[in-house]
Amino acid sequence: MNIPVGYTFAATAASFKKPGKLDLGAIVSSTPAVAAGVFTTNKFKAAPVLQCQEMLADGRKMSGFLINSGQANACTGDEGRANCRETLNLAAKALNVPADELLPASTGVIGAQFDMAKWEKAMPALGENLGVATPEDTAHSIMTTDTVHKLCDVSFELKGGEVRLLGMCKGAGMISPNMATMLSFIVCDADISAEAWQAMLVDCVNLSINRVTVDGDMSTNDCVMALANGASGVSIESEEDYILLRKHLLNVLEDLAYKIVMDAEGGTKVAFIQVSGAKTDEDAELVARAVGNSPLVKTALFGSDPNWGRIICAAGYSGADFKANNLVLKIGGILVFHNGTPEPGDMDDLLGPIMSERDIVIHIDIGGGPGSSMLLASDLTKEYVSINADYRS
Template structure:
């Protein structure tokens, strides 16, 4: 793995979840970095989300991220905000960075206050881990119901030399942007302007992480944070450089978004729902989300059942403006429905092998308009119900 220049990683067990499980992580930049962030739109924003937004508002450089799993620090009021700030003070001393340059993130159960004794007790271990931990360790520390840690990387040449990108995320359930129960951290060693970095991140998140759904639920803690520290010595100056950096940032986030849906709680399928021909992108997204969030569509995916009528039904109640007779449905490239009626032939036989695949492409054309959208959606399984029924057990 080509790690971006100038970053160190940390991971420790504070027993926020279970004794011995990594549940506290950090990424530290050797020099303060340009920072960007995108956050949940839930009205009940968690304490670390509010803290990050406040810290990023003045545009100052940041030296790293601090993230815990096991407790969300959401719906915890003034005490939760105070605890969040105190965790930054504790970690700043352990990691030798200013507290006002450390961005926090949390994930886990809503409503519980931090046990600050555990936070204080774990700091020596967090400090020691800076010498030995790698990206995989930090990625494991942020997991909750994830079954695997999620990393993606890119290295590429700009006019001034090699630039590296590394992204990590967690997310498996309560996933439906904007955004999802997911945390995502990206580090880069290019020298890029703060304005361009924020605009690039927001744009790429909208095209990737904001285009996934597992269960239609939006979290209180969703956070995407990105640092660019310039440690490679490569400045992003020309238009070509900006295009190249954006292309690779998009690629890293696309890979992470796919891994989230692939690791959906109990998930076995990833549906690529493509909608075209809508009057506008908003209408296209309505169709994609109605199909991707439909429990009936999702359970059919789980059962490898080519019950295409559920897809048509969901598109019909999506609220998008289109004529029923204009809708054309293809599954795995097989034409299934057009002109208001199913195509002739044994569709069950044709679609059976397609429905057994892990990745299934569902294309829905609703007219000849310019609007389009794409959504990655998981299936809905018995394991999903079991995992979430027992989440706090």
Template sequence: MKIPVGYSFAATSASFKKPGKLDLAAIVSRTPAVAAGVFTTNKFKAAPVLQCKDMLADRRRMSGFLINSGQANACTGEEGRANCRETLNLVARALGVPPDEMLPASTGVIGAQFDMKKWADAMPALAQSFGKTDPEDAARAIMTTDTVHKLAESSFKLNGGEVRLLGLCKGAGMISPNMATMLCFVVCDADISAEAWQVMLTDCVNLTINRVTVDGDMSTNDCVMALANGESEVAIETEDDYVLLRKHLLSVLEELAYKIVMDAEGGTKVAFIEVSGAKNDADAEKVARAVGNSPLVKTALFGSDPNWGRIICAAGYSGADFKPEDLVLKIGGVLVFRNGAPEPGDMDDLLKPIMKERDIVIHINVGDGQGSSMLLASDLSKDYVSINADYRS
């Protein structure tokens, strides 16, 4: 794994979840980095989200991330905000970084206040692990119901040298972002302006992690944050440089987005829902999200049931403006429905092997417009219900 130049990792167990299980991580750049962030639009934003938004509004250069799992520090009022700020003071003293340059993020149960003694007690071990921890352990420390840790990397060369990117994230449930996502962190060693980095991150998030759904729920803690510290000494100066960096950032986020849906709570399938021919992109997205969030479509996916009528039904109530007779449906490349009627033949037999695959492509064309959208969606299994029924147990 090519780790971007100038970044170090730390991870330890603070017993936020179970004793001995990694649940606290830090990622630190040895020089302050250009920072960008995209956050949840949920009205009940968690304390760390509010803290990060304030910090990024005041300054663009940050030294790193402090991330805990097990407690979300959401819906915790002023005490939660104060506790969040105190965690930054604790990590600053432990790792020797300015407290106003560490961006916090939390995930876990909503409503519980931090146990600040556990935070203080964990700092010596976090400091001891600093620089000795690999990105894999940092990714493991931020997991909740995830079954696997999630990492993605990319690199490319310009005349000035090599640029590296590394992304890690967590997410398996409470996932249906809108201008944000689960918890996702990207570090890069390119030299780029703050303005360009923020625009690039927002653009790439909207094309990738913002286009996934597991259960239609947007978290209180969703965030994507990215650092670029310039330690590679490769400057992003020309339009071609910018396009190339954007391509590789997009690749990292695409891989992480797929891994989130693939690891959905109880999930067994990933549906690639492609919509084209809409009057505009907004209408195309309405269709994609109606299909991807439909419990009936999702349970049909879980059962490998070629019940294509559920897809047609969801498109019909999506609110998108199209004529029913214009809709054309293909599943796994097989033409299923057009001109308001099913195609002839034994559709169950044709679709049976397709529905048994892990990845299933559903293409819906609703006319001759220029609007299009894509969404990655998981199925809905019995295990999803079991996991979330026992989430606090």
């Protein structure tokens, strides 16, 4: 695995979830790093989201992440904010990092206050584990209903030498982004300015993680945060280096985005919804999200049912500005609908093999405009209902 220079990992079982299961993790940089973040726009932002936004506002460098699963620390008021700050104080002593240089993130059930006794008890083990744990261990510690941990790493050459990127995330349900989704952490060993790193992260998130949906629900805890510590000694100064770093950051985030949809709660399909020919990108996105969030489209995907009329219907109520007769629909490259009518032929027979695949490409063209968008969407299954009906029990 390509682990960026200067980062160590930790993970331990704090009994926030089931006893003995990893649920508390940390990533620490050997030197303070340039930090960037993108966060949920939900009005009910969790305590760690508010804490991170406050800490990142002044542009100072950060030394790591403190992450827990099992409790979201959302909708917990002033007590939740105080508990969040106290966890940073506890972790600072265990990890030998200043408390105001640790960025917190939490995931789990909304509304419950932290059991601070469990936090205090877990800290010595977390500190002892720092540098012993692997990135896989830390990725496991942030899982909730995820069935697999999600990691992506890459190494590439710039003018000044080798640079490494590593990303991890968790997410399987309550996924429909607006500025970010789920929890995702990126570490890089390049030397880059804070302004350029933040701009690059926002740009790449909007082209990747912001283009997935599982169930249409945006979490209170959504965040994507990134550190760049410069430990490789490679500075991002030229436009060429910036473009290459951006390319690889986008590739990492696209890989993580796909893994989220592939691991959607109960999910069996990933739909690649491509929209083109719109008057604006915004109109294209309206169509893509209407189709990707439609329960009828999603259940048809689950049933491998080539019920293309549900796709047309969703596009029609999306609110996008287009003429019905201009819409052209292709599924798996097969022309299904154009000029206001279905294409002749046995579509059930033609589309049957395509609908049985894991990955299904749905292309919708709505005119001759320059606007386009892409969205990854999961199906909606009986297992999704069971998981979320029983989530707290």
